[in-house]
Amino acid sequence: MPLLIRRSHAQDELPGGSLGRYPVLDAPSARPDRGVQAAGIRRPALFPVCANPGCTAGWLRLWRSRSAPVFEGGWCCSPECTRAQVGAALGRELGGRTGAPEPHRHRIPLGLEMLEQGWISAAELRAALAAQREAGGGRIGRWLRSQGVSERLITRALGVQWSCPVFAADSCTPESLTGLVPRLFLDAFGALPMRVGAERILYLGFEDRLDPSLALAIERITGLRVECGLVEESSFRRAQELALEARYPPVELVEAVSEAALAGAMTRAIERARPVESRLARVHDCVWLRMALRPQRVAVPSRDAIADLIGSLNGSGRGH
Numbered sequence: 303m304p305l306l307i308r309r310s311h312a313q314d315e316l317p318g319g320s321l322g323r324y325p326v327l328d329a330p331s332a333r334p335d336r337g338v339q340a341a342g343i344r345r346p347a348l349f350p351v352c353a354n355p356g357c358t359a360g361w362l363r364l365w366r367s368r369s370a371p372v373f374e375g376g377w378c379c380s381p382e383c384t385r386a387q388v389g390a391a392l393g394r395e396l397g398g399r400t401g402a403p404e405p406h407r408h409r410i411p412l413g414l415e416m417l418e419q420g421w422i423s424a425a426e427l428r429a430a431l432a433a434q435r436e437a438g439g440g441r442i443g444r445w446l447r448s449q450g451v452s453e454r455l456i457t458r459a460l461g462v463q464w465s466c467p468v469f470a471a472d473s474c475t476p477e478s479l480t481g482l483v484p485r486l487f488l489d490a491f492g493a494l495p496m497r498v499g500a501e502r503i504l505y506l507g508f509e510d511r512l513d514p515s516l517a518l519a520i521e522r523i524t525g526l527r528v529e530c531g532l533v534e535e536s537s538f539r540r541a542q543e544l545a546l547e548a549r550y551p552p553v554e555l556v557e558a559v560s561e562a563a564l565a566g567a568m569t570r571a572i573e574r575a576r577p578v579e580s581r582l583a584r585v586h587d588c589v590w591l592r593m594a595l596r597p598q599r600v601a602v603p604s605r606d607a608i609a610d611l612i613g614s615l616n617g618s619g620r621g622h
């Protein structure tokens with residue numbers, strides 16, 4: 303999945319501003335009214351209502367029907383209806399890309415910010431910039447560190463740039479949170495779930511830049527509120543190494559040639575797993591389908607209660 307290995311480009315897709323401004327979308331739910339009145343006959347309230355607005359199932363099928371799968375809060379009475387619901391959700395996620403977020407631009411470059419704050423001297427900044435030029439690139443923070451500037455100060459300055467907190471990694475337990483975010487996303491987008499606090503807040507750490515798109519997808523999929531922050535590079539690396547070594551829920555990777563093919567693959571996965579709930583959200587160029595195999599009563603589901611599918615469109619499917 304080449305689309306996932308574009309971490310260095312991730313900042314080009316980042317909207318500016320803080321995550322706090324993003325609305326958390328409610329999962330669409332089955333419409334309780336629809337289906338009760340069909341063909342002028344009132345159905346008994348005991349009949350389940352298929353979530354698919356175009357469902358043509360007769361009473362018999364609804365009566366005999368299954369209780370799973372559930373997709374985005376709505377029960378689907380047949381594979382055809384699951385396919386219709388998944389297709390509509392995929393269209394929602396993959397469409398409407400015209401309002402592409404503006405790339406995040408910091409008003410003041412990191413080095414200047416630190417100089418203004420009095421955290422580094424002009425000589426240190428000059429030397430770091432010269433070293434960066436000589437090496438032909440590299441993040442300025444790295445070159446400042448080579449001038450002896452402390453990691454703590456650099457992370458603090460990044461926090462000022464992003465208007466976000468700096469998290470301490472000491473008490474984080476990423477290996478206990480593997481039920482939240484697929485390993486692939488943590489690796490590809492450089493994120494680290496640190497802990498889940500009171501009131502269902504997930505603290506999500508990043509090394510040098512936030513990823514609001516990933517954070518929003520996690521909010522929509524898990525129902526947790528996500529608070530993003532930065533973590534000092536060395537502690538981030540250590541904790542992320544631990545996180546990546548842990549075990550995660552099974553994930554199926556699908557690279558599809560078209561949106562329809564992707565919808566088909568997702569429908570098959572849902573029909574196979576029969577989840578009690580499943581949700582879909584886009585993460586950069588991928589679509590993340592999460593299926594809950596059992597009812598979730600805790601903020602962090604256990605590994606075996608979850609199955610993920612990560613899909614992407616290959617080639618000309620829908621360009622970025």
Ligand SMILES: [Zn+2]
Nearest residue numbers: 352357379383
């Ligand atoms: Zn149906």
